[in-house]
Amino acid sequence: ERDPEMRQTKKGNQWHFGMKGHIGVDSKTKLIHSVVATGxxxxxxxxxxxxxxxxETRYWGDSAYIGQRQAARSKAPKVRDFTNCRATRSHPL
Incomplete structure (x- = not known):
């Protein structure tokens, strides 16, 4: 029987089924302070x-977190965004 919390998604031309783990880590101590599991x-x-x-005073993330400054500031008012930028044809990384 399938777990009702697990979902499927398509990335490229391949289907994936299961869950993802999201982890919040302190940048100075390298300790995990939060874990969220989603479909x-x-x-x-x-x-x-x-x-x-x-x-938090800073947060880092990959390009999936671009545009989330307001969501982060609603939880941590003093946080600064250090997410990676997306590359384009005219502006490679």
Missing amino acids: ANVHDSQVLPDLLHGQ
Whole structure:
């Protein structure tokens, strides 16, 4: 019997079924402070507020977290965004 919390998603031309783990880590101590498990169909950026504890001054992420500054500031007012930029044809990384 399938677990009702697991979902499927398609990336490229391949289907994936299961769950994803999202982890919040302190950048100085390297300790994990939050873990969120979601279905495979949930985008990474949707769980950003759940990964913050509120005392952060900075957060890093891959390009999936671009445009999430307001969501992060609602949870941690003093946080600064250090997410990676997306590359384009005219502006490679």
